[in-house]
Amino acid sequence: xxxKEEKSFLxxxxxxxxxxxxxxxxxxxxxxxxxxxxxxxxxTILYHKYLKIDPTNPKWxxxxxxxxxxxxxxxxxxPVLAEKGYFSTEWLKEYNHTESKLGIHLDGSKVPGVDAxxxxxxxxxxxxxxxxxxxxxxxxxxxxYCLLGDGECNEGSVWEAAMGIAHYNTTNxxxxxxxxxxxxxxxxxxxMKLEPFCDKWKSFGFIVKEIDGHDxxxxxxxxxxxxxxxxxxxxxxxxxxxxxxxxxxxxxxKWHYGSFDNEKRxxxxxxxxxxxxQRVKGV
Numbered sequence: 001x002x003x004k005e006e007k008s009f010l011x012x013x014x015x016x017x018x019x020x021x022x023x024x025x026x027x028x029x030x031x032x033x034x035x036x037x038x039x040x041x042x043x044t045i046l047y048h049k050y051l052k053i054d055p056t057n058p059k060w061x062x063x064x065x066x067x068x069x070x071x072x073x074x075x076x077x078x079p080v081l082a083e084k085g086y087f088s089t090e091w092l093k094e095y096n097h098t099e100s101k102l103g104i105h106l107d108g109s110k111v112p113g114v115d116a117x118x119x120x121x122x123x124x125x126x127x128x129x130x131x132x133x134x135x136x137x138x139x140x141x142x143x144x145y146c147l148l149g150d151g152e153c154n155e156g157s158v159w160e161a162a163m164g165i166a167h168y169n170t171t172n173x174x175x176x177x178x179x180x181x182x183x184x185x186x187x188x189x190x191x192m193k194l195e196p197f198c199d200k201w202k203s204f205g206f207i208v209k210e211i212d213g214h215d216x217x218x219x220x221x222x223x224x225x226x227x228x229x230x231x232x233x234x235x236x237x238x239x240x241x242x243x244x245x246x247x248x249x250x251x252x253x254k255w256h257y258g259s260f261d262n263e264k265r266x267x268x269x270x271x272x273x274x275x276x277x278q279r280v281k282g283v
Contacts, residue, residue: 002220006049008283010216013083014044015276018245020079020092022260022268028075028096030259031104034249035149036076038180038213038240043080045219046145050227055085058112064142065115065131069124070149070178074106077114086113122155124148125175129161132170143172143227151183154192159204165233166205174226175206175235178213180242182253198237206235213238214279245275 002010018040025031047053052064068077075095082089087101094100101110105119116127128146135142152158165173179197181188188194198208209225211218219238226234242256243249246268249258260268 001224002049002216004283007216008280010041010044010048011276011280011283013048014041015272017044017076017079017083018272018275019269020083020089021076022246022265022272024075024079024092024095025258026260026265027093028104030257031075031096032072032257033075033246034182034242034252034255034258035070035178035180036073037244037246038242039070039073039147039178040076040080040244041214041216041219041240042147042176042178042238043077045216045223047080047084049220050223051145052142053084053113055113058086062140062142065128065144067116067124067128067131067144067146068106068114068118069128069146070121070152071105071118071124072121074102074104074119077106078102078111081111081113084113087111121149121152122157125158125161125165125173128173128175129164129168129170132165132173133168135172143174145174145176148175148177149183150177150179150181150188150194150197151191153177153194153197159200162201162204162206169233171230171233173233174223175233177235177237178240179237180240180251182242182251182256184253184256186253201235201237205232207232208235208237210237210239213240214244245272247271247275 025033095102096104106114108114108117128144131144209222222236249255
């Protein structure tokens with residue numbers, strides 16, 4: 001669990017990262033900001049509390065692995081890595097520009113801190129299963145955190161990997177689903193119905209923790225449960241809001257990808273500040 005000081009730190013860090021994500025979208029000209037903002041609290045608590053990593057040694061063999069299966073949100077993931085110290089924030093100004101190291105989907109061979117090149121949806125959980133099985137051969141003791149999008153769960157490869165994780169009981173895979181209920185061309189329940197979503201994971205042999213994905217207390221409790229649970233694999237279904245923090249794009253699938261002119265950017269900054277101030281009341 002987190003204490004008051006940790007929560008204040010995480011709230012401030014997430015606020016800074018949301019603004020840096022907005023800046024990155026602005027510098028790039030466009031980006032997948034909706035899903036980046038819905039995932040930002042999850043990314044913040046993982047990178048600033050739970051992941052066993054060393055930014056000065058990105059290839060450290062005993063580090064935890066993080067697999068961003070919803071790899072299209074590089075515009076949010078790159079600021080997290082830069083802020084953590086894997087590379088200079090100056091790189092962000094060239095995000096998705098010609099010859100930049102930061103493509104729209106981050107390339108693990110070019111970007112320090114990226115454990116797998118992702119973007120083709122449905123790949124992250126199978127990769128995570130493979131990494132978990134490899135720890136049994138190499139006798140390593142680390143966790144693999146995999147962040148999926150809910151729309152991504154239309155992919156059959158996700159459920160094949162889920163079967164494998166349950167069958168081999170690779171409890172060092174901690175699966176997190178960003179359940180923002182929107183995808184590129186509509187709401188998830190309109191495009192391809194997922195519900196009863198939690199029951200599906202249970203039927204595949206998982207313990208399900210359904211939480212508010214913007215609540216650091218709930219995130220902390222669920223992640224710690226998943227780390228310590230060794231009898232069955234755990235999936236955290238994190239209910240979130242697409243575009244969280246920018247009121248005029250929130251919960252709107254049309255903002256899966258978008259751009260900001262100066263007027264919209266200033267409006268977005270004011271909204272993010274108001275969102276932060278509302279969140280930290282009483283912290």
